[in-house]
Amino acid sequence: MKYNFIFFVFIMIPLVSLAQKYNAYDQEGKRHGKWLKKYENSDQIRYEGTFEHGREVGEFKFYKPTSGNKPTAIKVFSKENDTVKVSYFTSTGNVISKGGMIGKKRVGVWKYYHKNSTKIMMTEVYKNGKLNGKQLTYFLNGQLTEKTNYVEGKIEGIRIVYAEDGTKLKEYTYEKDQLHGSTKYYDAEGKISIEGNYKRDKKDGIWNYYKDGKLSEQKLFPVKNRGM
Incomplete structure (x- = not known):
């Protein structure tokens, strides 16, 4: 009986130590140390x-109810500032996008990746949660689209749109956010095919149409309330 008790104590010590390793609080009742939370009635980790x-400090991993041991998001918190580095992943572990956030607002450069690839599909610049700067989109071959x-x-x-060969x-x-000013369309060889102007999202004035690089037709687009 004595040996059974000793064996029981020997087994329980590491289990108690493991329990104390996670989900502790400081003297003020604030979370302190390593934390690991699971989904209700499940062994699936929700975050750690x-x-x-x-x-929060350092790296936090977040999981979906069916993601197993592969995180669907990783956030890295800094002690020096409020900007959090965020990365989102597919269920197979490939990066979907990554960038910075302050609270729930995106900041700085964000990168998005082609499906199942490490090649960049798009970059954006955010300021206080709003797009502010150049948005660049790429073909899989790296050519700007x-x-x-x-x-x-x-x-x-x-705003410029390119073909896969760079044309x-x-x-x-x-x-x-409105079409306002010069607009041009080009053919597959890069020759101009249509040109004209927009005024507040409506075609305005004379539009020129070309064939084989030569002017072939002109159309006049009247716009109501020209004095606005």
Whole structure:
């Protein structure tokens, strides 16, 4: 009986130590140390990471109810600032996108990847949760497919669309998310095929149509309330 008791104590000590290793609180009742939470009525981990007196520090891994041991998101918290580095993953572990966040708002450069590939599909720039800067989209071969500029979440300036071989196909001008200004379309050889102007998302004035690089037709687009 004495030996059975000793064996029981020997087994329980590491189990108690393991329990104390996770999900502890400091003297003020704040989460402190390594934490691991599971989904209700499941052995599937929901998240795991480290707290320092109630604040997340270092790497946190997040899982979906059916993701097994592969995290679907990883967040890295800094002691120096409020910016969190975030990466999202597919169920097979491939990166979907990554960038920075402050709270629930995206900040700085975000990168998005082609499916099942390490090649970049798109980059965006955020400021306080809104697109602010160049948005660049790429074909799988690395060739630029689209270039757009944003200011405070709205398209502003020139937007260009390219073919997979690098040939320019379309060129638009925007002002506060509306087509406003010169617009040009090109054929597969890069020759201009259509050009004209927009005014607040509507065709305005004379539009020129070309065939084999030569002017073949002109159309006039009247716009209501020209004085606006």
